[in-house]
Amino acid sequence: MxxxxxxxxxxxxxxxxxxxxxxxxxxxxxxxxxxxxxxxxxxxxxxNPDVLKWKLGEKKDKYKSFIEQLSGDASYIKAQVEELKTLTPQVKSLVMDTKDAFVESKVEYKSIVNETP
The missing domain is CATH 1.20.5 (Single alpha-helices involved in coiled-coils or other helix-helix interfaces)
Incomplete structure (x- = not known):
């Protein structure tokens, strides 16, 4: 080559x-x-190395608090997702029950409307 x-x-x-x-x-x-x-x-x-050390420490603390806040936000979102996962089947069954109730009501309303001359 x-x-x-x-x-x-x-x-x-x-x-x-x-x-x-x-x-x-x-x-x-x-x-x-x-x-x-x-x-x-x-x-x-x-x-003035002490000034440099102080500024670097300040930056480190700023980034550390940012990461801690980001971590807290991520854990909050994770908890909300887990709660949503547990609520989803309940909401699904509630929606299906509501749908069934409307379908039954629709049939009843049709029979009522058809009975009136």
């Missing part, structure tokens, strides 16, 4: 696209601004 150059050409294409996109001045300014902000943040957190 030989050496596959697929990966090499993918990387070369990506680099070529990045270089061509840098011809646009607004793209260059945006990249420089984002890079500068990223470097400044990295320096800040390197000097």
């Amino acid at each position: 030989g050496n596959s150059k697929f990966g090499t050409f993918i990387i070369a294409g990506a680099l070529t696209g990045a270089v061509v996109s840098m011809f646009d001045p607004s793209t260059r300014k945006h990249i420089v601004k984002k890079s500068t902000n990223c470097i400044m943040e990295m320096r800040y957190y390197a000097k």
Whole structure:
């Protein structure tokens, strides 16, 4: 089979696209601004690791409470589905009984209507 150059050409294409996109001045300014902000943040957190630890803890707590709420909602929905499963046969029999009652009433009404001259 030989050496596959697929990966090499993918990387070369990506680099070529990045270089061509840098011809646009607004793209260059945006990249420089984002890079500068990223470097400044990295320096800040390197000097203040406690702030980074606090922010990460805050994010962790936020996601943990989100997952707990999602889990609670899922268990509530599961309980409602189980209740619906138990109620379905009862509702089905109630609907069938109601249907039968209407069918019987319909027959009785027809006989009453037919009896009147």
